[in-house]
Amino acid sequence: MTLRHSYYRRMLPLFLYGELTDQERQDLEQHLGMCESCRREIDGTRRLHSLLARVPWPAPPEAQLQEARLQFRAALASERRQPRTGRLIAGLLGAFQPLRPAHVFTGLVLVAAAFIAGRTLFPAGGSQIPATAGLAQGELRVTNLQLVGDAGSDGMIDVAFDAVRPMRIRGNLNDPAIQKVLAYAVVNGENPGVRLRAAGSVSAMQSAPPEREVRAALMLAMTSDRNDGVRREALRALLRYPGDREVRDAVLTMILHDPNPGLRVAAINALDTLRARGYQPDQGQLQTIRQIRQNDQSLYVRTKAQSILGEKIQ
Amino acid sequence: MLAFNELVQRHDRIVFALAARYVNSAEDAKDIFQEVMIRVFRGLPAFRLQSEFSTWLHRITVNVCLTHRSRSRSDTHVPLASPESGDGSAGDIQIPDSTAGPDDATINADTVRHIEQALQALSPRQRMVFTLRHFEGHSLREIARTLRCTEGTVKRYLFIATRRMREQLQDLL
Numbered sequence: 001m002t003l004r005h006s007y008y009r010r011m012l013p014l015f016l017y018g019e020l021t022d023q024e025r026q027d028l029e030q031h032l033g034m035c036e037s038c039r040r041e042i043d044g045t046r047r048l049h050s051l052l053a054r055v056p057w058p059a060p061p062e063a064q065l066q067e068a069r070l071q072f073r074a075a076l077a078s079e080r081r082q083p084r085t086g087r088l089i090a091g092l093l094g095a096f097q098p099l100r101p102a103h104v105f106t107g108l109v110l111v112a113a114a115f116i117a118g119r120t121l122f123p124a125g126g127s128q129i130p131a132t133a134g135l136a137q138g139e140l141r142v143t144n145l146q147l148v149g150d151a152g153s154d155g156m157i158d159v160a161f162d163a164v165r166p167m168r169i170r171g172n173l174n175d176p177a178i179q180k181v182l183a184y185a186v187v188n189g190e191n192p193g194v195r196l197r198a199a200g201s202v203s204a205m206q207s208a209p210p211e212r213e214v215r216a217a218l219m220l221a222m223t224s225d226r227n228d229g230v231r232r233e234a235l236r237a238l239l240r241y242p243g244d245r246e247v248r249d250a251v252l253t254m255i256l257h258d259p260n261p262g263l264r265v266a267a268i269n270a271l272d273t274l275r276a277r278g279y280q281p282d283q284g285q286l287q288t289i290r291q292i293r294q295n296d297q298s299l300y301v302r303t304k305a306q307s308i309l310g311e312k313i314q
Numbered sequence: 315m316l317a318f319n320e321l322v323q324r325h326d327r328i329v330f331a332l333a334a335r336y337v338n339s340a341e342d343a344k345d346i347f348q349e350v351m352i353r354v355f356r357g358l359p360a361f362r363l364q365s366e367f368s369t370w371l372h373r374i375t376v377n378v379c380l381t382h383r384s385r386s387r388s389d390t391h392v393p394l395a396s397p398e399s400g401d402g403s404a405g406d407i408q409i410p411d412s413t414a415g416p417d418d419a420t421i422n423a424d425t426v427r428h429i430e431q432a433l434q435a436l437s438p439r440q441r442m443v444f445t446l447r448h449f450e451g452h453s454l455r456e457i458a459r460t461l462r463c464t465e466g467t468v469k470r471y472l473f474i475a476t477r478r479m480r481e482q483l484q485d486l487l
Contacts, residue, residue, distance in 0.1 A: 013476045014469065017447060019454050047487040048480050049448075055426055057449065059327075060334040060343065068330055068347040069323075075348050076355060253319050288320075 005035070012042045016049060066259040073224035140165050173201060179209045183217040186234065192227035199233035208240035215241055219250040228260050235263070239270055242279045252288050261298055268292070268304045275308055318358065322351060325368060329375050336379045336445055338430050349378045373460050376446070380438045425486060432482035440475040443468055 008031045014020050015028055032039055141164045148158035171178045185198035199221060202214060209215075215238070222234035235254065241247045251274075254267040271289075275281070281289060286309065293305035326347070333346035353374050361370060433441055439461070446452045446460070454472070458465045480487065 010469065010473050013472055014454075017454075044480055044487060045476055048476065048483065051425075051483065051486060052429065052448065055429055057335070060330055060340075064334075064340050064344070065327060065330050068344040069326065071344055072322075072348045072351045075352060257319065257323060 005038075008035070008038055009041060012038065013045055015042065016045055063259075067226070069257070070224050070226055074220070173205050174209075179214050182209075183213040186214075186217040186221050186230075192225075192230055195221060195225060195227065195230045196233050199230060199237050202237040202240070203233065205240070215244065215247070219247065223250055223253050223257075228263060231258065231260075231263055232266060235266060235270055239273065242274050242277055245282070248274065248279070248281060248285060252285060252292075255292055255296075255301065256288070264296070264301055265298065265304075268301050268308075272304055272308055281308070318355065321358075321367070322354070325371050326351065328368075329371065332372075332375050332445075332450065333379060335449055336442065337382065338434070342382065346375070346378050346382050349382070350375050353378070369460075376442060376460050380442055428483060428486060432479050435482055436475050436478060440471050440478070443471040444475040444479070447472055 008028055011020060011024060011028050015025065020028065032042065143162045143164060145159065145161035148160050151157040169178070169181065173179070173182075182198045182201055186195055186202070189195035189198060199218060202209060202218065218234045218237050222231050222238060225231050225234065231254070235251070238247050238250065248271070251267050251271050255264050255271070258264050258267065271281070289305050289308055293302050293309060296302050296305070329350050330343060330347050333350070334340075334343040337343055337346065350371070354371060357374075361367070433444070436444065442461070443457055446457045447454065452460070454465050454468045458468045461468065
């Protein structure tokens with residue numbers, strides 16, 4: 001194949017996409033008139049395009065896009081809260097009697113050598129905690145035990161394992177330690193029922209919990225939890241913070257983006273409730289509400305947005 | 315934060331569509347989507363308006379696609395648009411009878427699978443160039459700008475990708 005021929009061969013896909021200049025197209029058409037090999041080549045590429053054109057390439061399902069959005073919001077909120085999460089966990093552990101390092105090390109070594117011997121160091125019932133929250137500690141449980149390598153000639157061996165201590169606390173909803181645990185459960189509860197009950201516990205409080213972690217956890221749950229019930233309960237709980245601008249912003253986000261139309265209605269009703277209590281949206285939020293009035297698919301939501309604005313329709 | 319949500323919501327559908335077309339796996343598309351949006355969030359304060367936001371976003375999406383490592387295993391892989399995905403979307407493909415000839419307008423699930431495999435057999439850059447040119451309709455100049463390479467390089471990728479697609483699908487052509 002000559003260099004010239006190779007040049008024309010490379011132009012063939014571009015010809016079909018209309019990516020050639022006028023001069024290039026004329027040159028190629030002239031070449032195609034004389035070269036059967038290139039004619040076969042371009043016919044083959046046409047057949048490829050024809051095959052691909054016959055395959056339906058629908059847009060990705062809307063549900064998957066919504067899932068992707070929720071996952072992103074959760075990841076974003078997690079990234080923004082990362083330092084607080086670390087403090088939350090540290091605070092959670094610090095609220096209770098800390099394990100003394102020397103005892104832990106000794107206990108873990110003996111538990112690794114003999115499970116029965118380990119149990120005698122940590123009897124059931126644990127120690128009493130003289131705090132507002134009562135703490136009960138269960139037996140230390142060893143899981144995921146692995147031997148790392150073989151025993152050396154010096155008689156040393158490495159053993160790796162996870163040591164898990166189940167814990168249970170009981171205390172008043174007004175206890176900051178309990179509130180930290182609830183905040184953690186709202187976001188990290190393994191099943192929706194746990195997250196729902198945690199959010200519901202906040203709703204049931206007589207006054208809004210002052211802990212910032214609780215409010216942040218509720219906002220995260222309201223805008224990113226996958227479960228409709230959890231998002232609804234988080235919205236209810238957040239009405240305990242009517243004066244908080246960020247909460248109103250989060251409610252607006254729910255109106256704009258929640259995939260469940262019933263929840264968008266609940267959110268706009270919540271916004272109306274706040275307005276009735278005297279908490280007026282600021283200029284930026286008013287702009288968003290105008291957008292909702294104009295664009296929301298639900299007539300009810302648009303009508304509610306209009307009543308919140310209280311503006312005359314022009 | 316509200317403004318960021320609005321900006322994202324206006325453009326994210328395109329991001330997800332490109333990711334979905336490129337990887338053809340729901341889980342991988344979501345991973346790419348999340349990575350792109352996180353980068354946008356981090357980079358937005360420094361975005362200098364030297365290009366349109368959509369162009370900048372598109373470039374990030376392409377780069378994330380190119381560097382993405384799939385976490386899908388073949389036994390759990392569920393393509394986005396296939397009869398097996400079971401999502402009842404409008405893109406469900408009809409299964410023709412076995413007497414259908416090669417010129418029959420109906421495409422069966424097996425053909426779709428072959429096409430997907432042919433696309434996945436391309437190198438990441440070949441697949442991206444082919445996707446952007448053939449499925450997304452971007453010009454070679456736009457693709458070169460997005461990939462930060464010359465048009466000549468893009469032409470070469472397109473030529474190789476087209477030839478390999480024809481080789482992979484020769485039994486269907």
